[in-house]
Every structure is written in structure tokens, then in C-alpha cells.
Amino acid sequence: MAASGDPKHRKDATRIAHTGRPAEDGPVNPPIERASTFVYANSGTLYGKGRRYGRMGVTVHDALGETLSAIQGAARTLITSSGLSACVAPFRACAQPGSHVLVTDSIYGPTRDFASRFLGKERNVEVEFYDPRIGAGIADLIREETALIALESPGSLTFEVQDVPAITAAARARGVKTMIDDTWSAGLLSKPIDLGVDMACQALTKYVSGGSDVFGGAICCADEKTAAQIEGVIRISGESVSPDSAALALRGLRSLAARLKWHGEAGLKVAQFLEGRPEIVRLIHPALPSHPDHEIWKRDFNGTAGLFGAILKPASDEAVNAFIDALELFGCGFSWGGFESLAIHCDPQIQRTAVPWTAEGPLVRFQIGLEDPDDLITDLEQGIRKLKSS
Ligand SMILES: Cc1ncc(COP(=O)(O)O)c(C=O)c1O
Structure with missing residues (x-):
């Protein structure tokens, strides 16, 4: 042709x-x-x-x-x-x-x-x-x-x-x-x-x-x-x-363009759900207006990925782990960008020397995969109950 x-x-x-x-x-x-x-x-x-x-x-x-x-x-x-x-x-x-x-x-x-x-x-x-x-x-x-x-x-x-x-x-x-x-x-x-x-x-x-x-x-x-x-x-x-x-x-x-659109849109839906939860202090998602660099992101990016963080209210390591372990649709793994959702407790990985990392509570990173975001939200709702009860 x-x-x-x-x-x-x-x-x-x-x-x-x-x-x-x-x-x-x-x-x-x-x-x-x-x-x-x-x-x-x-x-x-x-x-x-x-x-x-x-x-x-x-x-x-x-x-x-x-x-x-x-x-x-x-x-x-x-x-x-x-x-x-x-x-x-x-x-x-x-x-x-x-x-x-x-x-x-x-x-x-x-x-x-x-x-x-x-x-x-x-x-x-x-x-x-x-x-x-x-x-x-x-x-x-x-x-x-x-x-x-x-x-x-x-x-x-x-x-x-x-x-x-x-x-x-x-x-x-x-x-x-x-x-x-x-x-x-x-x-x-x-x-x-x-x-x-x-x-x-x-x-x-x-x-x-x-x-x-x-x-x-x-x-x-x-x-x-x-x-x-x-x-x-x-x-x-x-x-x-x-x-x-x-x-x-x-x-x-x-198939990247189609998948990334799904990751981004599903991720934003999940992030917005988490942002409304009382157990979460704040989301760290560049596409949310609450992110301190949101204006730079709007200027330099044409869309969002499905990887972001959430700062929980102060909680023990045991409580954070109980939350993550209770999730049925999120694996606990180091990678991201794949078809499957993941959640990890990030604090043990953060290394800083120029400016200290400070947050109100533990940082959990979410990789949103290609599952339906409504199912992920349902899973997070039940996981959060374990966070509160531990
Ligand atoms: C931001 C970032 N850069 C680079 C890498 C390294 O990629 P690879 O595992 O293929 O060496 C990773 C892996 O997790 C990553 O998250």
C-alpha cells in the first residue's frame, strides 16, 4: 500500500x-x-x-x-x-x-x-x-x-x-x-x-x-x-x-501506547480513591493537583503512568505489612510496568544525602497493572481494614 x-x-x-x-x-x-x-x-x-x-x-x-x-x-x-x-x-x-x-x-x-x-x-x-x-x-x-x-x-x-x-x-x-x-x-x-x-x-x-x-x-x-x-x-x-x-x-x-493509557487512567482512579481515605495523609502522584510539581508535570508530560506513592498516617511496620499482605490483587514485588499490580513499602529503599526524605508516615508505592481498577479499589478497601486493625 x-x-x-x-x-x-x-x-x-x-x-x-x-x-x-x-x-x-x-x-x-x-x-x-x-x-x-x-x-x-x-x-x-x-x-x-x-x-x-x-x-x-x-x-x-x-x-x-x-x-x-x-x-x-x-x-x-x-x-x-x-x-x-x-x-x-x-x-x-x-x-x-x-x-x-x-x-x-x-x-x-x-x-x-x-x-x-x-x-x-x-x-x-x-x-x-x-x-x-x-x-x-x-x-x-x-x-x-x-x-x-x-x-x-x-x-x-x-x-x-x-x-x-x-x-x-x-x-x-x-x-x-x-x-x-x-x-x-x-x-x-x-x-x-x-x-x-x-x-x-x-x-x-x-x-x-x-x-x-x-x-x-x-x-x-x-x-x-x-x-x-x-x-x-x-x-x-x-x-x-x-x-x-x-x-x-x-x-x-x-502495544505500549494502548497499555500505558490504561495504566495511567486506572492508576489515577485508584489514586483518587486512596486520596479520599482517612488512613492516607497524601498521595504522591504527579498527575494529581495536590502534587507539589504538578505544574511542571503538566508542562512537560502528555500523560501519566500508573506508578505512584501514598503516604500513610503514622503506622508501625507490622501494620503496613499487614495491609500489603492482605491485598489479594497486588503482589509484593520490586518491579513495575507489567500487567500485574504491585504494592511495596518503600521506606527501607530510600537513600538520601542531599536533602533528607521527610514524610508524615510510611510510604507505600503502587504499580497499577491492567486489572479493572474497580476490583483493585475493592481489594484496597479490604486491605485498609487490616491496616486499621493491626
Ligand atoms: C527507575 C528505574 N530505572 C532503572 C531500573 C533498572 O532496570 P533493570 O531492572 O532492567 O536493570 C529500574 C528497575 O527497577 C527502575 O525502577
Whole structure:
């Protein structure tokens, strides 16, 4: 069929359905080539421009990367074996011994550990954590040696929404690169590259794959020079993703727009129910007007995900655990972005050094899956009774 309309003007859901597909007649999906070895009839071709070795990726990796680039406006996207490996790659590419990096205090814990334990202790990189709500004030922390500013918005435990354009403007004015962990938005609800970010990283493990059955990461790079720099560090350490994992991520990506809409709408309905409950002090959901960064979220996001927090009235650990354990439709698990709802008590995970985390009571994080939100609300109603009675 002939193409209709200028692809540049198509909406994300259409781009997702129509990018990274085979050009020729035949299957709608790219092949899953399980190949380490590529053979050629002559050595001139072997050293030419074609594929040389499967570790560097095959057709399905290219299709996944192209589709993510199309929705993020990236020059090129690199695929990695996990979300964590995607998030640490910009540090590995930018931070040299003697340099300084600025990291949001709300960053995902294992990324924080990589920065402070590996870069800080073994690589002689100065790692400084900053207040996620610093905005343009980041300019005062930038030094001659600053090599990277790391953002995560919203924070995946505490949900601060960062003023990304203000931070990237200050970084660009001083020639400092920026990366963001954009997993909450799945590359769809916000466009970090348009907001000035150099490297938009995400765990494909979460919303993109959507099946809670595969690991993957992506680094969407704003320009080719940055992509080549990232490619250098991921290739040198043998980073590799199986074609099967890439195909699972691509399959999930095809339905991302529809699923994320459900996660977001169902999540908001559940959050609004919780917000009205006397046992809850406040919700931490960027799409609720009560969230302190709601105006920034409205400016920089075009929708909401289904991951948010709730601060309970002061309660013992036993009472919080009794509440979570009583839930029948919410598993107690660390991940999110899948089809199944989850609830976890977050306080044991929160690490802060720039600004202390303070809350009126325990923080519980909810991942709203693809169940009917009315059933989830019924389940929460009975769970809350256990919170009160313990
Ligand atoms: C915000 C965020 N970034 C990155 C990751 C890491 O992803 P992966 O588990 O694929 O390494 C996670 C995982 O929970 C996450 O929540």
C-alpha cells in the first residue's frame, strides 16, 4: 500500500506501529536471527560495512532501536541488556578520573550505588548528589570538571518531577552532558530530548516490554556523536542482548501506547480513591493537583503512568505489612510496568544525602497493572481494614 501523509507528522502510536518493519513483502515482524556468526564468501565483504558478529546486534535490535528513536526524536538508540546497564553507560562514557558528576538525590538506587561506590570509590570521580527540585539552581553546582548531570523524573520511589528544561539549559551553557532515567514515561509520556537532554535512558524491562518476563535497556541519544561515544563503552565491555529479548521488547513496544493509557487512567482512579481515605495523609502522584510539581508535570508530560506513592498516617511496620499482605490483587514485588499490580513499602529503599526524605508516615508505592481498577479499589478497601486493625 502506498504511504499516506508525511511520517514526520504522525502521532506516536502510529510511529510505533509503522517503524522498524521489514521493507519487503512477507512477515510483518523482523526475523529473529539467532546468530553469533556471520559468514561471507570473500574476506573483502567480511571487513566491509555489513554485520560481522551477532553480539553487536541483528535486524531485530535495529528495529527496536529505530522505533524508540522515532518516538523520542533520537539520532540513534543503543540497546543494552538491562535498564541498569543503560543508566550507567552515560557515566561510563562521560566520567573520567578527576571529573565531577552531579546526580539527582532521587535516582534509582542501583544507579546511585554505581555512581557512589564504583565511580566514587574506585574511579576517583567526585560524585555530588543534588536536590531533585533544584531547577536552574544547578548552575551554581557546575564546575570546570563537571562531566555529567544525571536526572530521573519523576523519581521512581518519591516522584519528584524535575525541571528538566531549566537543568539542561544550565548544562548546555557550560558544555556539560545530561542523561535522564526516563523509565516512568517509557519514552512516550515525555520527550526528554526535546527538553534538552543528551541521553534518555530507560529500562525496557518495565512498560515497554510490559510482560514482566524480559530485561532490556535503551539509551536514546540526541546526536550521533553522543551515540558513538555510548556505543564505544557498551561494545568494549561486551554488552549484548539476545535477539529473543529484543523481539520481546519490540513486541511489547507495539502495544505500549494502548497499555500505558490504561495504566495511567486506572492508576489515577485508584489514586483518587486512596486520596479520599482517612488512613492516607497524601498521595504522591504527579498527575494529581495536590502534587507539589504538578505544574511542571503538566508542562512537560502528555500523560501519566500508573506508578505512584501514598503516604500513610503514622503506622508501625507490622501494620503496613499487614495491609500489603492482605491485598489479594497486588503482589509484593520490586518491579513495575507489567500487567500485574504491585504494592511495596518503600521506606527501607530510600537513600538520601542531599536533602533528607521527610514524610508524615510510611510510604507505600503502587504499580497499577491492567486489572479493572474497580476490583483493585475493592481489594484496597479490604486491605485498609487490616491496616486499621493491626
Ligand atoms: C527507575 C528505574 N530505572 C532503572 C531500573 C533498572 O532496570 P533493570 O531492572 O532492567 O536493570 C529500574 C528497575 O527497577 C527502575 O525502577
